[in-house]
Amino acid sequence: MTKRGMLIVLSGPSGVGKGTVRKAIFDQNNNDFQYSISMTTRQPRPGEVDGVDYFFVSKEEFEERIQTGGMLEYAKYVDNYYGTPLKYVNETLDSGKDVFLEIEVNGAMQVRAKSPDGVFVFLTPPDLMELKQRLIHRGTDAMDVINKRVATAVGEIKMMQNYDYAVVNDEVNNAVEKIKTIIRSERLRVTRVMPDYLGMLGEMNS
Numbered sequence: 001m002t003k004r005g006m007l008i009v010l011s012g013p014s015g016v017g018k019g020t021v022r023k024a025i026f027d028q029n030n031n032d033f034q035y036s037i038s039m040t041t042r043q044p045r046p047g048e049v050d051g052v053d054y055f056f057v058s059k060e061e062f063e064e065r066i067q068t069g070g071m072l073e074y075a076k077y078v079d080n081y082y083g084t085p086l087k088y089v090n091e092t093l094d095s096g097k098d099v100f101l102e103i104e105v106n107g108a109m110q111v112r113a114k115s116p117d118g119v120f121v122f123l124t125p126p127d128l129m130e131l132k133q134r135l136i137h138r139g140t141d142a143m144d145v146i147n148k149r150v151a152t153a154v155g156e157i158k159m160m161q162n163y164d165y166a167v168v169n170d171e172v173n174n175a176v177e178k179i180k181t182i183i184r185s186e187r188l189r190v191t192r193v194m195p196d197y198l199g200m201l202g203e204m205n206s
């Protein structure tokens with residue numbers, strides 16, 4: 001029987017560098033885990049591609065998905081819905097592959113309630129001024145949206161204590177290496193690797 005894959009959840013405030021760090025991890029083609037593309041009602045930013053960065057859908061389509069049980073988790077974040085389509089995650093985990101989610105804190109806590117054996121990593125900024133600077137420098141959001149995101153960040157950072165690991169994104173490469181180390185170590189947890197000795201004993205005795 002194939003062992004079910006491991007769920008890895010990365011959260012952190014907007015602008016901390018989750019997307020940058022995640023892309024760096026996935027660009028190093030030697031990962032054996034799969035990225036789950038989220039669904040959102042937010043407008044695509046210039047350069048974002050439907051089905052690559054997100055599945056961009058209308059509010060009606062998103063609410064339909066929620067009602068039909070098609071979401072592993074979802075949350076409203078600064079006036080838009082964001083969520084993880086359930087089917088891809090389940091099928092990938094069932095095939096024995098690990099799945100990587102990049103989602104905000106409320107969604108992460110929904111996943112934690114459903115899959116307590118997941119690995120929950122919080123990416124945190126060196127400080128709040130640096131966070132705001134990164135959002136300004138990214139240049140994708142108007143100042144009122146940036147201010148809302150920084151205000152939201154304070155509450156998000158308080159949620160860090162509900163995660164298994166915290167990684168400070170000072171330098172992208174440092175953060176990438178730390179996250180890869182966490183994933184490698186988690187794969188060696190006794191509960192994940194222990195063969196089913198009791199089952200084997202049962203077979204030997206039958």
Ligand SMILES: Nc1nc2c(ncn2[C@@H]2O[C@H](COP(=O)(O)OP(=O)(O)O)[C@@H](O)[C@H]2O)c(=O)[nH]1
Binds near residue numbers: 107
């Ligand atoms: N709950 C949940 N949050 C998500 C999902 N996808 C993205 N997010 C989060 O929603 C927030 C806003 O995302 P986005 O508008 O792309 O802004 P960005 O993270 O600053 O690039 C971020 O904290 C994302 O991590 C998802 O599927 N579920």
Ligand SMILES: Nc1ncnc2c1ncn2[C@@H]1O[C@H](COP(=O)(O)OP(=O)(O)O)[C@@H](O)[C@H]1O
Binds near residue numbers: 015017169
């Ligand atoms: N370690 C870092 N040091 C300096 N700037 C960074 C770092 N990581 C990301 N950035 C920059 O910060 C901005 C926000 O990063 P992004 O990956 O879009 O964040 P998030 O996905 O968490 O919202 C981008 O302009 C990115 O280039």
